Structures are given as structure tokens and as C-alpha cells.
Amino acid sequence: ILNVEQSPQSLHVQEGDSTNFTCSFPSSNFYALHWYRWETAKSPEALFVMTLNGDEKKKGRISATLNTKEGYSYLYIKGSQPEDSATYLCAFIVNSGYSTLTFGKGTMLLVSP
Amino acid sequence: GAGVSQSPRYKVAKRGQDVALRCDPISGHVSLFWYQQALGQGPEFLTYFQNEAQLDKSGLPSDRFFAERPEGSVSTLKIQRTQQEDSAVYLCASGPGQGYEQYFGPGTRLTVT
Numbered sequence: 532i533l534n535v536e537q538s539p540q541s542l543h544v545q546e547g548d549s550t551n552f553t554c555s556f557p558s559s560n561f562y563a564l565h566w567y568r569w570e571t572a573k574s575p576e577a578l579f580v581m582t583l584n585g586d587e588k589k590k591g592r593i594s595a596t597l598n599t600k601e602g603y604s605y606l607y608i609k610g611s612q613p614e615d616s617a618t619y620l621c622a623f624i625v626n627s628g629y630s631t632l633t634f635g636k637g638t639m640l641l642v643s644p
Numbered sequence: 645g646a647g648v649s650q651s652p653r654y655k656v657a658k659r660g661q662d663v664a665l666r667c668d669p670i671s672g673h674v675s676l677f678w679y680q681q682a683l684g685q686g687p688e689f690l691t692y693f694q695n696e697a698q699l700d701k702s703g704l705p706s707d708r709f710f711a712e713r714p715e716g717s718v719s720t721l722k723i724q725r726t727q728q729e730d731s732a733v734y735l736c737a738s739g740p741g742q743g744y745e746q747y748f749g750p751g752t753r754l755t756v757t
Contacts, residue, residue, distance in 0.1 A: 535686070563744045574647060575735070575748040620686060629675065629699065630744040632737075634686030 533557055535623050537635035544611050545643055551607045552638040554621035558602035565622040565632065566595055566606055575620065578606075611642040646670065648749035650736050656755045657726045665721045665752045669738030676719050677746060678711055679735040687735055693719060726756045 536555040544550050556564065563582045569575040579588045584599040592609045608615055618639045622632035649668045657663050669676050674695055679687035680703075689703040695716040704711070708727075713719040723730055733753050737746040 537686075565744070565746075567748075572653075572750065574750045577745075577747070580744060622686075624744050629692060629694070630739070630746070631677070631689045631692060631700070632679075632687070632746065634679075634688070636684065636686045 533623060533625065533633045535621060535633055535635040537621055537638050539638060540636065541639040543641045543643065546612060548611050549607065549609045550611055550640065551605050552619055554604045554606070554635055556602050556623040558599060560625045561599045562624040564597060564604050564624070567620040567622065568617045569620055570617045613642045613644050616640055616642045648736060648738050648747055650749035650752050652752060653750065654753050656757060659726060659728060659756055661726050662722065662724045663726055663754065665734050665754070667719045667736030667749060669717065669719070669736070670747055673738035673740055675739035675741065676713055677737045678721050679737065681733040681735060728756050730754060731756045
């Protein structure tokens with residue numbers, strides 16, 4: 532059974548604060564790691580797909596790093612804005628013929644103005 | 645372009661009723677996945693289609709759950725004799741191939757009373 536852990540479970544920050552979340556996953560049979568942002572009543576939106584150890588990806592104020600040897604990924608948000616409020620999910624893919632995602636429980640972020 | 649759509653967005657069913665949840669994937673997408681997200685949990689894999697073939701149904705929780713994709717496009721997830729523990733958000737995702745890209749719909753929130 533694959534176990535993907537995310538921390539913290541929830542986070543409440545003020546506008547302008549920078550924040551980060553952690554995703555831990557099994558380091559064996561690694562294929563790829565996804566980060567998704569899921570706003571209430573909307574579709575989960577893909578932020579990053581990460582495949583290589585040491586990968587660093589950036590999209591505006593959001594960035595992510597990947598360490599496949601120790602089995603963790605960090606997501607950073609610089610200068611949080613209220614529109615960043617959402618649940619952030621990471622999902623792990625094993626090296627298989629098709630790509631079933633195994634999700635963590637998510638980190639719920641609330642950014643207050 | 646049009647994304648993945650799901651209907652209904654919300655469904656309230658009395659215990660014992662049958663329900664049918666619909667997923668319209670992105671046109672031309674080969675892969676289609678169903679996931680179930682119970683309250684406080686991450687989404688969990690239910691079943692996978694490649695075109696019209698259901699290649700993996702290992703995540704379906706019981707024989708009351710049935711999924712089909714008869715023409716390789718629209719998919720329906722049917723739950724017979726619903727139980728309270730079936731209350732969850734049901735997410736559908738489609739992808740262009742067997743690779744790891746998955747595009748999600750907004751989900752159907754099922755509440756069984």
C-alpha cells in the first residue's frame with residue numbers, strides 16, 4: 532500500500548506571508564509527482580509535474596522542489612494572496628503501465644486579507 | 645477549449661436508491677479515471693478506462709459500484725443501493741494517452757441520507 536503524507540493538514544496565514552507545505556512519498560518505484568490546487572466547487576488544477584531528483588519548478592509566486600532519494604517534495608508560496616486559498620494536493624505515480632495517482636490528504640490553505 | 649465536465653454537480657440520494665454519475669472527458673482523450681474523495685481524505689482511485697476497455701477496477705469498493713464507457717468517450721459511474729458511506733465527492737479525470745497527464749472535472753458531491 533502506497534502512503535503519501537502531507538503536512539500541515541491546514542494552514543492559516545496573512546496576506547503577504549510566505550508559506551510552504553511538505554509531501555512525503557515512498558522513494559522506491561518513483562515515476563512522477565504531481566501538485567494540484569483545488570479550489571472549492573472547481574476542478575483540481577495541475578500546478579506541477581515533477582519527475583527528476585533535484586527538480587525545481589516555478590509558476591509565478593509558487594515553486595516546488597523534489598527529492599526522490601529521500602521521498603519528499605516541498606511547495607512554496609511567496610507573498611500569499613487571498614486567491615491562493617485552496618487545498619493543495621500532491622499525488623504520487625509508481626512506474627506502471629498507466630498512471631494511477633495516489634493522493635495525500637491535502638493541505639488546506641486559508642489566506643486572510 | 646472545453647475541459648472535463650461532470651453531472652450532476654450535487655446529488656442527494658436516500659439510502660437504498662441507485663444513482664448514476666456522468667463524466668464527459670476532453671474530446672479525444674484515451675484515458676479516463678474515476679476517483680472517490682471521502683470527507684477528510686485525499687481522492688482514492690476507483691477505476692481506469694483506456695478507450696472503452698475497463699483495464700483496472702481494483703479500487704471499486706464493492707459490487708454495488710459499476711462503471712462503463714461504452715463508446716470510449718462519456719463514462720458513467722453507477723452506484724446501486726446507496727449507503728451512507730458512499731457519501732463523497734466523485735472525481736473524473738481524462739488524459740491524452742497512457743502517460744501521467746490527467747485533467748480533472750469539478751466532481752459530483754454525493755450525499756446519501
